[in-house]
Amino acid sequence: xxxxxxxxxxxxxxxxxxxxxxxxxxxxxxxxxxxxxxxxxxxxxxxxxxxxxxxxxxxxxxxxxxxxxxxxxxxxxxxxxxxxxxxxxxxxxxxxxxxxxxxxxxxxx
Numbered sequence: 001x002x003x004x005x006x007x008x009x010x011x012x013x014x015x016x017x018x019x020x021x022x023x024x025x026x027x028x029x030x031x032x033x034x035x036x037x038x039x040x041x042x043x044x045x046x047x048x049x050x051x052x053x054x055x056x057x058x059x060x061x062x063x064x065x066x067x068x069x070x071x072x073x074x075x076x077x078x079x080x081x082x083x084x085x086x087x088x089x090x091x092x093x094x095x096x097x098x099x100x101x102x103x104x105x106x107x108x109x
Contacts, residue, residue, distance in 0.1 A: 025047075029089070029093070032093035046082035049075070049079070050079025050080075078108065087099055087103075
């Protein structure tokens with residue numbers, strides 16, 4: 001059995017399916033952090049941008065990459081910060097306490 005997002009509602013299915021990570025995260029948010037606003041939260045948009053970047057590295061459509069080292073660093077720093085912020089929101093919702101300070105300190109300034 002698995003859950004799937006259909007028209008902003010989650011349904012339980014009898015079959016196994018592959019799900020996007022953003023759908024799995026949305027499930028956790030809807031369940032534990034219902035007031036999280038996906039449209040206004042900068043970390044959510046940054047996470048999706050980071051996922052697209054990761055996908056472009058894992059499944060390149062072009063042979064050559066003209067991305068500069070500085071651009072790689074900027075996208076990676078921003079993506080890591082978004083991941084940490086998302087995890088922190090979920091920790092607050094699920095465990096009622098924030099992520100450990102040492103992990104929060106990894107966020108790019």
